[in-house]
Amino acid sequence: MLNRLTKLFENNRENLLTVYFTAGYPKLDDTETIICSLAESGANIIEIGIPYSDPLADGPVIQESGMAAIDNGMTLQVLFNQLTDIRTKTQVPLILMGYFNQLLQYGVDKFLDECVKTGIDGLIIPDLPLMEYEQFYKDKLTQRNISISFLITPQTEESRIHKVDALSTGFIYVVSDSSITGMKTGISNQQISYFERIKSLQLRTPQLIGFGISDRESYLTASKYANGAIIGSAFIKHLKDKNEVDNATADFINLILKP
Amino acid sequence: MIQLSENGYYGSFGGAYIPEMLYPNVKELQENYLSMIYADDFQREFYYLLKDYVGRPTPLYLAENLSAKHNVTIYLKREDLCHTGAHKINNTIGQILLAKKLNKKRIIAETGAGQHGVATATVCARMGLECIIYMGAVDIKRQAPNVARMKMLGATVISATSGSQTLKDATNEAIRDWINNPVDTHYIIGSVVGPHPYPDLVARFQSVISEEMKNQLLEATGRENPDLIIACVGGGSNAAGAYYHYLNDLDVRLIAVEAAGEGVYSGKSAATSILGTEGIIHGSRTLLMQTTDGQIVEPHSISAGLDYPGIGPLHAHLITTGRAEAVSVTDENALKAAFELSRIEGIIPALETAHAIHALEDISFKSSDVIVINLSGRGDKDLNTYMEYLDKY
Numbered sequence: 001m002l003n004r005l006t007k008l009f010e011n012n013r014e015n016l017l018t019v020y021f022t023a024g025y026p027k028l029d030d031t032e033t034i035i036c037s038l039a040e041s042g043a044n045i046i047e048i049g050i051p052y053s054d055p056l057a058d059g060p061v062i063q064e065s066g067m068a069a070i071d072n073g074m075t076l077q078v079l080f081n082q083l084t085d086i087r088t089k090t091q092v093p094l095i096l097m098g099y100f101n102q103l104l105q106y107g108v109d110k111f112l113d114e115c116v117k118t119g120i121d122g123l124i125i126p127d128l129p130l131m132e133y134e135q136f137y138k139d140k141l142t143q144r145n146i147s148i149s150f151l152i153t154p155q156t157e158e159s160r161i162h163k164v165d166a167l168s169t170g171f172i173y174v175v176s177d178s179s180i181t182g183m184k185t186g187i188s189n190q191q192i193s194y195f196e197r198i199k200s201l202q203l204r205t206p207q208l209i210g211f212g213i214s215d216r217e218s219y220l221t222a223s224k225y226a227n228g229a230i231i232g233s234a235f236i237k238h239l240k241d242k243n244e245v246d247n248a249t250a251d252f253i254n255l256i257l258k259p
Numbered sequence: 260m261i262q263l264s265e266n267g268y269y270g271s272f273g274g275a276y277i278p279e280m281l282y283p284n285v286k287e288l289q290e291n292y293l294s295m296i297y298a299d300d301f302q303r304e305f306y307y308l309l310k311d312y313v314g315r316p317t318p319l320y321l322a323e324n325l326s327a328k329h330n331v332t333i334y335l336k337r338e339d340l341c342h343t344g345a346h347k348i349n350n351t352i353g354q355i356l357l358a359k360k361l362n363k364k365r366i367i368a369e370t371g372a373g374q375h376g377v378a379t380a381t382v383c384a385r386m387g388l389e390c391i392i393y394m395g396a397v398d399i400k401r402q403a404p405n406v407a408r409m410k411m412l413g414a415t416v417i418s419a420t421s422g423s424q425t426l427k428d429a430t431n432e433a434i435r436d437w438i439n440n441p442v443d444t445h446y447i448i449g450s451v452v453g454p455h456p457y458p459d460l461v462a463r464f465q466s467v468i469s470e471e472m473k474n475q476l477l478e479a480t481g482r483e484n485p486d487l488i489i490a491c492v493g494g495g496s497n498a499a500g501a502y503y504h505y506l507n508d509l510d511v512r513l514i515a516v517e518a519a520g521e522g523v524y525s526g527k528s529a530a531t532s533i534l535g536t537e538g539i540i541h542g543s544r545t546l547l548m549q550t551t552d553g554q555i556v557e558p559h560s561i562s563a564g565l566d567y568p569g570i571g572p573l574h575a576h577l578i579t580t581g582r583a584e585a586v587s588v589t590d591e592n593a594l595k596a597a598f599e600l601s602r603i604e605g606i607i608p609a610l611e612t613a614h615a616i617h618a619l620e621d622i623s624f625k626s627s628d629v630i631v632i633n634l635s636g637r638g639d640k641d642l643n644t645y646m647e648y649l650d651k652y
Contacts, residue, residue: 053422053554054540056434057278063421075552100276101539105553126278127539131266151279155441160282175280178441 005093005121005147005170008044009206009227016228017219017256018045018208019235020097022065023082024074025051030245031082032089037246039092041253044228045208047124050076050098057126059182061233076106083118095122095149095170108137112144122147122170130167138167149173149208154194158201165203174198174209174226182233185214187221195225216256231256261506261573261582267455268544270580272572275454277542280438284446285542287361289456295360296353296463308352309467312385313342315349317468319475319631324603329619330626334485335606335634336472338497345609345636346465346497347378351447353464355382358445365389365444369433371398371426371493372564372611373405374636375449380414390414393432395425398563405640423557426493426567430541450494451571454542458499458571465500472631473504486628489514490635491615492585493529493565495574497635502583512584515574516618518560519587529558531570532578532585540569546579561590561644562610564636586621588614597638597645598652609636610644 002010021034031048038046051066051074058066076098086094096115103111103125115123123146128137130150141148147170152161155178164172176191177184191212198207209222210230222229235252242248267273267289275285295301309315317337326333338346351368358366366388370376376392383390392409396418399406409416422428430452437446451458451465473483488505490498492515505511520528528534535546540555547569548556560566570578577583588596593610596617601607608616612635624630638645 054427054431056431056542057280057438059435060421067422070554077552099539099553101549102553104538105536105549105551127276127542129274129276132274153280153282153441155283156279157283178280179439180280180435183439 001145003121003145003147004091005045005095008093009171012044013206013227015223016044016208017042018047018228018230019043019253020047020049020230020232021235021239022049022051022062022069023079024069024072025065025236026068026239026242026245028072028074029082031079032086033246034249035086035092035094036089037249038253039090041250042257043092043253045093045095047095047097047230050079050096050102052099052102055099057180059180059233061182061236065236076102076111080114080118087119093121094119095124096120097124100125100128109140112140112146115146116144120146122149124149124173126151130163134167141169151175152198154178161198161201165205168205171206171208171227172203173230174207176209176211176213176222179211181211184212185218187212187218192225195222199225219256261576263459267459269573269576272545272575273455273458274544275542276539276544277454278438280441281434284437284441285454288460292357292456292460295357301356301360304356305353309349313348313352314340315467316471316475317341319472319479321479322604325600328603331624332629334479334629334631336468336501336631338468338633338635339606339608339612339637343374343378343381344639345374345378346468346500347375347449348381349467349500350449350461350464350496351375351378351382354445354447355386355388358388358447359386361445363443363445365391365440366447367391367393367433367436367444368447368449369393369426369429370449371429371566372562372609373398373402373409373640374564376414376416377405377408377412379447380409380412383414384412391436392416393419393429393436395419395423395429397424398426398429401644402563402640403643426563427555434541450496451499451573452494452541452543452569458543458573461496462499462503462573465496466503468497468500468633469502469504472501480629484508484511485631487512487514487624487630488633489516489615489618489630490633491516491565491611492570492574493518493567493611494569495571497633499571499573501631501633513577513582514618514622515578515583515585516615517585517587518562518565518614519589520559520561522589523587527559529560529565529567530587531568533587535570543572545572545575546570561593562614564609564611565614584622586618588617588621592617594648595652606634607638608634609638610641612636
């Protein structure tokens with residue numbers, strides 16, 4: 001059975017633009033505005049970050065936006081409440097990104113049920129071990145038709161890449177470099193050869209490249225070697241101190257998509 | 260039997276909940292640590308350095324005045340007499356040798372009170388490896404002497420300015436450094452926390468404490484086992500070392516002393532075993548202080564070394580199964596105990612250790628009991644804090 005995310009990959013496998021934003025940032029109630037504005041401006045997939053106090057895989061930009069969002073009052077329940085009617089507004093694929101502790105405290109089953117209710121298509125949980133997923137959660141996600149994306153990095157061994165390919169049901173998140181989010185910009189030759197290596201493996205699951213994708217140039221370069229790219233920190237930075245988030249969001253996407 | 264499972268769990272606590280970026284490094288450690296650290300040449304060098312460089316074995320000292328005051332027999336395991344002034348160096352010696360075996364060129368570490376930072380900077384100087392220490396901005400201020408020591412030893416001290424700017428955030432920053440430098444860097448975690456195999460690795464290096472205690476007690480009292488072992492617990496490395504060879508000796512009571520801060524329910528506390536719930540912190544499933552939404556809560560303790568919102572998975576297991584008894588001691592009582600030990604035994608303990616001393620007032624025992632308190636560190640680093648209370652105690 002397809003969900004909005006897997007359906008997208010059925011029909012379109014090129015230059016897919018995924019944009020990450022932190023729920024509750026810059027203001028608590030910006031969630032729906034940002035989602036709709038991103039979708040209308042041409043983002044293909046939207047990754048909603050659940051703000052966390054200790055986001056180990058993220059850099060300072062995303063951590064600070066998360067702290068601000070928590071201070072604004074964002075919680076997982078508030079987020080699900082905000083998303084109650086989102087499917088009457090847009091059919092863009094939505095994925096949630098959060099750390100495993102947040103799901104554990106909310107209750108994994110309850111979390112997954114809320115995802116179904118609100119129309120979430122996929123998940124990224126960077127610190128959920130593959131083995132634990134396979135053993136305890138794979139069936140739960142499959143039953144609910146929720147996709148999951150695991151990460152690979154330049155250091156991931158080939159045997160493990162195939163394991164990630166076998167278990168990922170949305171896309172594979174190709175981490176572009178050895179880094180946390182938002183640290184580097186631009187793409188080096190070394191990274192290109194890593195992208196080529198991954199591409200040559202002809203994996204079953206579509207791939208999106210993220211980390212260090214900050215502008216039109218890096219988005220287009222990354223898209224040559226995968227099905228598209230993910231932008232996070234650069235968008236969060238752009239939103240900082242903006243009052244009209246809908247216009248700010250549209251401006252940002254235009255800079256990426258329009259030559 | 261208290262035993263680590265193949266996947267790194269003590270009962271339901273432990274594991275390795277890490278982002279993929281850390282996976283190759285952690286897996287390399289998981290697959291190699293036991294064979295590497297128990298190789299003959301490794302063991303020879305480890306024990307040689309512990310003896311001639313650290314000054315081990317540390318004495319097991321019969322504290323007669325403290326014993327008389329509490330009408331019981333009290334021995335102090337003098338880890339404060341280790342080179343650099345605390346037990347932390349037992350682990351850093353082991354881990355620097357491991358880093359060498361793994362061909363790592365660069366060492367990173369987190370530190371709270373600065374003791375682990377100093378112990379890491381020390382072994383890096385000795386082995387000629389680059390050393391970067393992450394320390395919370397708040398802790399840099401309250402532990403200035405240790406910051407100076409790390410710098411003199413040639414380490415770079417980086418101020419962790421994210422979040423609450425204490426040990427938790429220094430640990431986050433160190434983990435991020437490791438993500439950014441996955442090939443040439445080894446992360447020397449200072450406590451029995453973090454993803455598997457760190458809790459077990461650090462506990463094994465610290466287990467020299469209880470290994471020596473067994474021999475020393477046998478000589479002093481005619482039996483290897485005391486009736487009680489008391490140790491303070493932040494992450495829990497000195498306690499893990501003091502308990503290690505007694506974990507399955509059920510006649511030995513294990514007392515874990517946490518920091519109550521300004522009172523367990525004051526909102527300013529670090530009593531994780533009481534205030535914590537099961538969750539994940541720094542890659543390990545354990546007890547931690549968190550909101551119902553899973554956000555990690557800022558702890559408080561007057562002692563930077565106990566100011567940590569989690570607890571090592573071994574201790575979570577020992578406490579929840581009843582093998583260890585948790586006690587919590589307030590800032591004020593720790594200060595009182597620090598002054599008392601200084602005045603009656605001539606030993607100025609670290610603020611962390613002072614919590615363990617005060618636990619004598621909070622637990623019951625028989626006058627015929629033999630108690631060992633792990634005197635984990637000396638108090639020089641805390642003199643600024645102590646001087647503020649000089650008139651009061």
